[in-house]
Amino acid sequence: MKKYKYVTVEYNVKELRESLTVKHREIIDLYASKGYRYAGMIPIELGNPTHIRKLDLIFEKDEQE
Numbered sequence: 001m002k003k004y005k006y007v008t009v010e011y012n013v014k015e016l017r018e019s020l021t022v023k024h025r026e027i028i029d030l031y032a033s034k035g036y037r038y039a040g041m042i043p044i045e046l047g048n049p050t051h052i053r054k055l056d057l058i059f060e061k062d063e064q065e
Contacts, residue, residue: 003063005036006056008044024057031059 007027028038036059045054 001063002060004039005031005059007031007059008054008056010054011052027057031057034061036061 009024009027011021011023024041032038039058039060041058042056043052043054044056045052047053
């Protein structure tokens with residue numbers, strides 16, 4: 001059985017226009033160090049059709065029984 005973790009990442013649209021964000025990379029590296037595998041992402045809030053304001057990063061690992 002798999003265990004899943006969901007981590008919400010929020011982006012300020014103004015910040016995205018001015019610089020590249022790497023917040024998601026730090027989170028992925030952190031969860032990888034805890035034994036999780038990155039499984040994907042789901043946008044959960046859109047500013048307009050071209051701006052993702054919030055997304056959930058999804059991580060999984062085998063659950064110990």
